Amino acid sequence: MDEMFSDRIKDVPKSFIREILKVSINPSIISFAGGLPNRELFPEKEIKDATAKVFESCGKSLLQYSNSEGLIELRQWIADRYKKRKNIDVSPENILITNGGQQGLDLLGKTLVNAGDGVIMEEPGYLGAIQSFSIYQPNFFPVTVHDTGMDLEQLNSLHLDKSVKLMYTVPNFQNPSGITYDEANRKGIMACAEKNDFFVIEDDPYGELRFHGEDAPSFYSLNPEKTVMLGSFSKIVAPGLRLGWIVAPEALNQKLLVAKQASDLHTCNFTQSILHRFLCDYDLDEHIAKIRKAYGSQCRAMLNSIEKYFPDGVSNTRPEGGMFLWGRLPGQMSSMDLFNEAVKENVVFVPGDPFYTTVKKRSDFRLNFSCVDEATAEEGIKRLAKAIEKMM
Numbered sequence: 001m002d003e004m005f006s007d008r009i010k011d012v013p014k015s016f017i018r019e020i021l022k023v024s025i026n027p028s029i030i031s032f033a034g035g036l037p038n039r040e041l042f043p044e045k046e047i048k049d050a051t052a053k054v055f056e057s058c059g060k061s062l063l064q065y066s067n068s069e070g071l072i073e074l075r076q077w078i079a080d081r082y083k084k085r086k087n088i089d090v091s092p093e094n095i096l097i098t099n100g101g102q103q104g105l106d107l108l109g110k111t112l113v114n115a116g117d118g119v120i121m122e123e124p125g126y127l128g129a130i131q132s133f134s135i136y137q138p139n140f141f142p143v144t145v146h147d148t149g150m151d152l153e154q155l156n157s158l159h160l161d162k163s164v165k166l167m168y169t170v171p172n173f174q175n176p177s178g179i180t181y182d183e184a185n186r187k188g189i190m191a192c193a194e195k196n197d198f199f200v201i202e203d204d205p206y207g208e209l210r211f212h213g214e215d216a217p218s219f220y221s222l223n224p225e226k227t228v229m230l231g232s233f234s235k236i237v238a239p240g241l242r243l244g245w246i247v248a249p250e251a252l253n254q255k256l257l258v259a260k261q262a263s264d265l266h267t268c269n270f271t272q273s274i275l276h277r278f279l280c281d282y283d284l285d286e287h288i289a290k291i292r293k294a295y296g297s298q299c300r301a302m303l304n305s306i307e308k309y310f311p312d313g314v315s316n317t318r319p320e321g322g323m324f325l326w327g328r329l330p331g332q333m334s335s336m337d338l339f340n341e342a343v344k345e346n347v348v349f350v351p352g353d354p355f356y357t358t359v360k361k362r363s364d365f366r367l368n369f370s371c372v373d374e375a376t377a378e379e380g381i382k383r384l385a386k387a388i389e390k391m392m
């Protein structure tokens with residue numbers, strides 16, 4: 001059967017997280033593995049009301065085919081929010097509505113990457129982006145991410161030729177590490193993009209989930225012609241709607257539109273209208289404030305337990321927002337081995353390996369705090385500490 005598959009799909013790994021989620025179905029297991037927003041915070045009633053309203057007012061037209069760019073009112077709402085939140089000017093004409101941020105990644109791969117082209121990848125990096133770009137058979141250039149952003153020395157020492165098309169970054173509360181790039185780091189990255197002529201992909205699904213500290217300027221505000229912004233309603237409203245967007249310079253936007261047409265004609269007309277009704281009728285800022293407050297205290301609870309229970313030598317990031325933090329075991333200890341030990345203690349997390357483009361036994365790991373309350377976080381961290389101690 002293998003000979004039937006295309007070269008582009010053959011070596012792309014299955015999502016490791018989906019495999020872990022199978023283990024965590026067991027109710028006695030505490031899971032820090034998922035990457036899900038907290039379902040208790042979904043605006044369920046408000047979405048239900050918005051659905052009834054749009055169906056009543058324009059039922060038949062919502063069931064018809066629609067345009068590939070996406071609902072103009074929703075694109076205008078997104079442009080207005082960029083102005084309000086970041087004081088940046090984005091034309092709705094340059095916004096393409098996508099089936100979640102994930103489709104944005106696929107469309108960018110399809111539009112920019114020939115087999116063998118260079119893709120600079122923050123490392124560790126979002127495994128969904130690694131998977132998505134891998135389909136287009138790029139040559140990955142991994143660059144390490146430290147506490148304040150990408151390692152600029154490493155970046156500037158790469159041999160970057162014309163085949164390098166893009167750099168992928170999650171500069172705010174990165175998935176998986178929770179790290180945020182500071183302003184100087186962003187400027188250094190943009191200088192490299194300008195010098196070597198590649199696009200910086202600014203994937204920002206967590207940017208609004210800041211629980212302390214101040215925002216650094218967006219790459220887009222440094223140079224809009226070199227930046228592609230990816231956005232998503234998954235973490236601020238609900239992921240099941242599958243709604244996100246891309247903001248790209250005009251010429252690229254036109255090609256992305258062709259790729260979108262070829263992929264699925266358009267994003268669901270019905271959910272776009274429901275979301276737009278919801279955004280008009282309710283105060284999104286108030287809703288996001290609730291999410292920030294909840295995730296902020298869940299993150300603090302996890303950090304407090306880590307301080308209390310983890311043995312000396314284990315280090316971790318202290319995120320200012322988002323849904324994840326990143327731990328590192330001492331020396332050469334493998335987080336994959338720790339995973340096997342942790343399952344025996346009824347706790348799971350994601351080992352570092354799938355967040356890298358190069359295969360190696362990593363000592364780091366991701367912990368998700370958005371779906372566990374204080375008591376569960378404490379119990380889970382206690383169990384994990386026990387598994388680490390056993391391995392030491």
Ligand SMILES: Cc1ncc(COP(=O)(O)O)c(C=O)c1O
Pocket residue numbers: 035099100101102103126128170175203205231232233234239242243244
């Ligand atoms: C960094 C990042 N980008 C993109 C996505 C895809 O999200 P969605 O397609 O739901 O917008 C995720 C999902 O977890 C993510 O963490």
